[in-house]
Amino acid sequence: MADLHARPARRSRSPRRARSAGAAAALVLALSACGGGDSEAGGGATTDGDVTTLTWQMWANSQIETDALNRLSEMVTEQHPDIRLQLQTSSFADYWTRLTAQASGGDVACLLGVQGPRVPLIADLLRPLPEDELQGAGIDMADFNEEMAASLQVDGTQVAVPFDLGPLVVFYNADAFEAAGVPLPEPGWTVEDFTAAAEALQASGIDAYGFFPTYDAFTAWSLTLTGQQAIGDDGELNLDTPEMAGVFETLQAMREQGLSPALPATNDGLESLNQYMAGNTAMVVDGPWQYGNIVQNAAFTPGVAPMPAGPDGSASHLAGSGYGVSANCSAPEEAVRALSVITGPEALQYLGEIGRAYPARTEQAASWYQGELADAQPALEYAIENSTYLRTNPQMNQLGQLFQQYGIPAFNGQQDAGAFLQQIQSQVGGS
Amino acid sequence: MAVTLPPVRRDVRGATATAAVGRRRSLTAWGFLAPSAAGFAVFTLIPIVGSIGLAFFVWPLLGERTFTGLDNFRTLFTTDPAFWRAMLNTTIFVVLYVPLNFVVSLGLALWMGPRIRGRGLYRVLFFLPAVTPMVANALVWRLLLQPGGLYDTVAQSWFGLDAQNPLGGPFSAMVCVVLMSVWQGFGYNMLVFAAGLEAIDRNLYEAAAIDGAGTLRRFWSITVPMLSPSMFFAAVMTLITSFQVFAQPYILTGGGPGNATQTTVMLMYQSGFQFFQLGTASAIATVLLLLIVLVTGLQFLGQRRWVHYDH
Numbered sequence: 001m002a003d004l005h006a007r008p009a010r011r012s013r014s015p016r017r018a019r020s021a022g023a024a025a026a027l028v029l030a031l032s033a034c035g036g037g038d039s040e041a042g043g044g045a046t047t048d049g050d051v052t053t054l055t056w057q058m059w060a061n062s063q064i065e066t067d068a069l070n071r072l073s074e075m076v077t078e079q080h081p082d083i084r085l086q087l088q089t090s091s092f093a094d095y096w097t098r099l100t101a102q103a104s105g106g107d108v109a110c111l112l113g114v115q116g117p118r119v120p121l122i123a124d125l126l127r128p129l130p131e132d133e134l135q136g137a138g139i140d141m142a143d144f145n146e147e148m149a150a151s152l153q154v155d156g157t158q159v160a161v162p163f164d165l166g167p168l169v170v171f172y173n174a175d176a177f178e179a180a181g182v183p184l185p186e187p188g189w190t191v192e193d194f195t196a197a198a199e200a201l202q203a204s205g206i207d208a209y210g211f212f213p214t215y216d217a218f219t220a221w222s223l224t225l226t227g228q229q230a231i232g233d234d235g236e237l238n239l240d241t242p243e244m245a246g247v248f249e250t251l252q253a254m255r256e257q258g259l260s261p262a263l264p265a266t267n268d269g270l271e272s273l274n275q276y277m278a279g280n281t282a283m284v285v286d287g288p289w290q291y292g293n294i295v296q297n298a299a300f301t302p303g304v305a306p307m308p309a310g311p312d313g314s315a316s317h318l319a320g321s322g323y324g325v326s327a328n329c330s331a332p333e334e335a336v337r338a339l340s341v342i343t344g345p346e347a348l349q350y351l352g353e354i355g356r357a358y359p360a361r362t363e364q365a366a367s368w369y370q371g372e373l374a375d376a377q378p379a380l381e382y383a384i385e386n387s388t389y390l391r392t393n394p395q396m397n398q399l400g401q402l403f404q405q406y407g408i409p410a411f412n413g414q415q416d417a418g419a420f421l422q423q424i425q426s427q428v429g430g431s
Numbered sequence: 432m433a434v435t436l437p438p439v440r441r442d443v444r445g446a447t448a449t450a451a452v453g454r455r456r457s458l459t460a461w462g463f464l465a466p467s468a469a470g471f472a473v474f475t476l477i478p479i480v481g482s483i484g485l486a487f488f489v490w491p492l493l494g495e496r497t498f499t500g501l502d503n504f505r506t507l508f509t510t511d512p513a514f515w516r517a518m519l520n521t522t523i524f525v526v527l528y529v530p531l532n533f534v535v536s537l538g539l540a541l542w543m544g545p546r547i548r549g550r551g552l553y554r555v556l557f558f559l560p561a562v563t564p565m566v567a568n569a570l571v572w573r574l575l576l577q578p579g580g581l582y583d584t585v586a587q588s589w590f591g592l593d594a595q596n597p598l599g600g601p602f603s604a605m606v607c608v609v610l611m612s613v614w615q616g617f618g619y620n621m622l623v624f625a626a627g628l629e630a631i632d633r634n635l636y637e638a639a640a641i642d643g644a645g646t647l648r649r650f651w652s653i654t655v656p657m658l659s660p661s662m663f664f665a666a667v668m669t670l671i672t673s674f675q676v677f678a679q680p681y682i683l684t685g686g687g688p689g690n691a692t693q694t695t696v697m698l699m700y701q702s703g704f705q706f707f708q709l710g711t712a713s714a715i716a717t718v719l720l721l722l723i724v725l726v727t728g729l730q731f732l733g734q735r736r737w738v739h740y741d742h
Binding site: 124263 | 492493494512573576577578579594596598599601604681683684685686687688689690691692693701704705706707
């Protein structure tokens with residue numbers, strides 16, 4: 001009897017134990033599979049027969065953007081049948097965190113999207129691209145906007161090849177200007193013209209100019225008012241100068257005069273653009289990459305003007321993006337060939353025509369001015385001509401974040417301009 | 432006789448068999464526990480230990496990592512201008528949010544007491560903010576509170592006040608964050624209290640009423656003690672989540688104006704994922720972990736004085 005009882009008990013225990021062990025083994029396998037997947041992507045390239053597949057990491061905020069990138073990927077395979085690109089996208093905001101987090105685990109794609117101001121942040125990840133190597137792949141940097149090409153260099157060597165660019169410009173609400181009886185701004189208008197227009201607009205019942213204290217917008221004003229950027233050519237931050245304080249005081253004065261609305265505390269860098277697009281403000285400073293969106297969604301007639309000219313004429317800065325090859329890419333020769341296609345004339349012409357990006361190649365730039373965007377041509381060309389690239393340094397992330405965070409109360413008048421800039425300087429610049 | 436075994440040998444066999452059964456049971460138990468234990472180890476324990484370890488390094492996402500001992504903590508406590516402000520903001524949030532959450536959730540649970548008609552519907556309605564996405568809620572609140580929003584418009588057009596910008600003032604922005612958080616979060620505690628109230632024996636109230644106890648007396652002497660286990664649970668959970676507050680100030684104010692609403696977890700996020708200083712972020716996380724463990728430990732010690740588990 002004892003045996004009879006024991007047998008079923010053993011029988012029932014064994015499968016249970018087996019199941020438990022199986023479950024544990026499955027978990028371990030699943031976890032190791034996760035690890036395996038990660039390590040496989042190391043080097044960013046795999047070869048199958050004659051075909052090399054390169055991973056391509058890029059930001060895309062919509063399916064339309066992803067579709068455009070996929071089209072570029074097809075162009076690469078059409079021109080180089082031995083290369084395929086495997087696209088990995090994330091939103092622009094997440095892209096940098098994801099890229100640096102993956103890099104910290106030694107897992108970086110072969111081709112990387114690179115934004116000019118963030119070059120110092122990821123410079124270590126990028127493979128230097130000497131001129132002869134680029135020319136060997138058919139890339140002549142003289143074909144690109146000079147300032148934009150310079151913004152993707154480290155110590156004079158390209159680390160990425162640009163595909164788009166954009167200077168900061170003034171977007172205006174043409175309907176509001178007409179209602180206020182103010183002439184539409186044109187290239188050559190001055191800061192005095194800007195102020196006079198703002199006062200007339202305000203008198204007609206609309207907030208004249210929506211300023212949001214991003215470092216970008218501040219630098220557009222500092223360039224046109226003083227000809228200087230807070231970050232110099234050497235990468236040193238010099239925010240705590242009387243000139244910079246004077247620029248911020250000019251902006252504060254607009255708020256005090258009621259020409260600019262007070263700001264709520266927010267980390268939404270598009271706050272002012274959204275207010276402009278909703279028709280609540282008549283002018284805003286932003287880049288041409290927003291213009292397609294503005295034309296499509298604003299319920300008024302929008303227009304573009306360069307930054308109003310200060311004492312030394314109109315000036316602004318331009319920023320843009322490009323593609324680089326990661327330093328640990330195991331197929332750099334193929335990657336540079338792919339690079340020559342995705343930044344090539346055909347690709348940039350395509351991106352320009354569909355309004356996705358203002359081409360960084362000078363010959364293809366005109367392709368952007370299609371349909372309703374055509375009106376922007378005189379102002380944009382004038383702005384590009386009078387722009388330098390946005391100087392940057394490895395602390396750009398901190399600078400951008402803290403400038404916006406503390407800039408809001410300072411702009412609202414809760415802190416003196418000099419004290420605000422000194423605070424940012426001491427936290428970011430270390431002086 | 433052949434089947435009779437000497438007592439000693441039988442005991443040895445019995446002991447061996449018992450030990451074998453014990454081992455088998457133990458193995459089986461571990462087998463069942465393995466998936467959960469492995470999940471706990473991989474997704475909770477190892478990350479926590481790893482995070483504490485990171486706190487002793489300068490650990491940029493890219494570049495060289497160096498062991499610095501207690502330097503990250505020293506910097507936080509002595510020179511970092513944002514850390515103490517974030518701790519103060521978190522404390523202000525906890526001090527304002529937890530009592531207000533309790534008053535609103537307990538008040539509504541009592542109001543909806545067992546006798547009110549349609550209390551199920553009310554519970555669903557009041558619980559709705561807790562199940563709707565926090566980000567969407569915060570965005571709606573931002574639209575209401577920003578200049579030109581509903582609050583500003585009503586204040587100016589109905590009451591003739593100056594332009595209102597509650598999200599622009601340091602104190603008013605914190606008040607907005609607390610109010611939005613209470614609106615978002617009271618539903619959960621309300622359900623906990625409502626369930627606790629339903630479980631209280633009605634006879635206790637009847638007996639007390641017969642003895643002449645008034646409404647307040649019945650509340651203090653019956654409801655509060657009988658509800659104390661629910662209140663203790665709610666207090667522990669609410670305190671822990673309020674020390675970890677992140678989404679509400681992140682969406683509503685971005686931690687501003689300046690750093691007036693920047694909480695400890697926001698500072699940790701900023702250090703780790705915006706400035707890529709993982710060592711500093713981990714040090715902040717470790718300090719917060721210790722603080723939460725301390726406060727929760729004190730609550731558990733204090734519960735003996737006011738929580739009644741005997742019915």
